[in-house]
Amino acid sequence: MPTLFEGKVVLVTGAGSGIGRAAAQLFAARGALVYCAGRQEAKLAQTQAMIEATGGLARVAAADVSREEDVAALLSRIDREEARLDVALNNAGITGGAHRIEDYPMQDFEEVMRVNLTSVFLGMKYELPLMRKTGGGAICNTASVAAITGPGGMCAYAASKHGVLGLTRVAAMENAAHHVRVNALAPGWTDTPMVAANSAQNPAFAKLALSAIPAKRGARAEEAAAAAVWLCSPEASYVLGQMLVVDGGMTIGGFEF
Numbered sequence: 001m002p003t004l005f006e007g008k009v010v011l012v013t014g015a016g017s018g019i020g021r022a023a024a025q026l027f028a029a030r031g032a033l034v035y036c037a038g039r040q041e042a043k044l045a046q047t048q049a050m051i052e053a054t055g056g057l058a059r060v061a062a063a064d065v066s067r068e069e070d071v072a073a074l075l076s077r078i079d080r081e082e083a084r085l086d087v088a089l090n091n092a093g094i095t096g097g098a099h100r101i102e103d104y105p106m107q108d109f110e111e112v113m114r115v116n117l118t119s120v121f122l123g124m125k126y127e128l129p130l131m132r133k134t135g136g137g138a139i140c141n142t143a144s145v146a147a148i149t150g151p152g153g154m155c156a157y158a159a160s161k162h163g164v165l166g167l168t169r170v171a172a173m174e175n176a177a178h179h180v181r182v183n184a185l186a187p188g189w190t191d192t193p194m195v196a197a198n199s200a201q202n203p204a205f206a207k208l209a210l211s212a213i214p215a216k217r218g219a220r221a222e223e224a225a226a227a228a229v230w231l232c233s234p235e236a237s238y239v240l241g242q243m244l245v246v247d248g249g250m251t252i253g254g255f256e257f
């Protein structure tokens with residue numbers, strides 16, 4: 001396990017906090033060189049420092065992954081420096097505001113779609129050719145339980161995450177023969193800064209989410225990250241086009257006996 005990604009090059013977006021940071025640390029702990037990408041360079045530097053403090057290898061890659069020029073430059077840099085990309089976790093995302101559909105500001109809707117969905121499309125657009133060049137790889141796209149539910153007040157977020165699942169399935173179909181596996185992660189209520197911020201503006205969401213979880217707690221970022229890392233590992237070699245739900249049973253449905 002400690003050398004599962006030995007010699008591999010991994011890209012993690014949204015690596016400055018939460019699931020992205022936890023995943024970057026886990027990939028590095030298992031031998032990978034990790035490019036930590038995101039918009040907030042100071043937070044990325046903190047992630048890098050955490051990785052290096054335990055003997056891992058990491059590089060900071062400041063980029064707005066919702067902008068094509070930034071993504072193209074980032075993948076060009078990885079190609080130039082390492083000439084390969086083995087794994088990508090397209091994880092950057094925001095929740096957006098909490099509004100009913102008829103009250104949802106168009107500008108906010110477009111921003112959520114750009115950060116959550118366009119970024120995944122752009123990531124794969126530039127990751128896939130580099131992976132195929134060296135014989136294959138694995139991609140995990142962070143979706144959400146909102147990809148299979150309809151959380152009130154979060155139409156943009158739900159739409160974007162449903163879209164992530166669709167993109168994942170198409171990419172998996174198109175690239176299976178090229179030895180690139182593509183899957184999605186669907187975290188439930190997870191203890192991250194993003195979820196904390198959303199809970200503060202939408203208390204009903206937080207109350208219902210926590211009461212609806214059979215495990216009676218939210219996930220730690222490390223628990224969701226471990227699932228993403230597994231999806232990208234050789235241990236998941238025959239898993240393609242799937243969405244792994246990691247939610248403490250939140251979406252089981254039904255009721256406790």
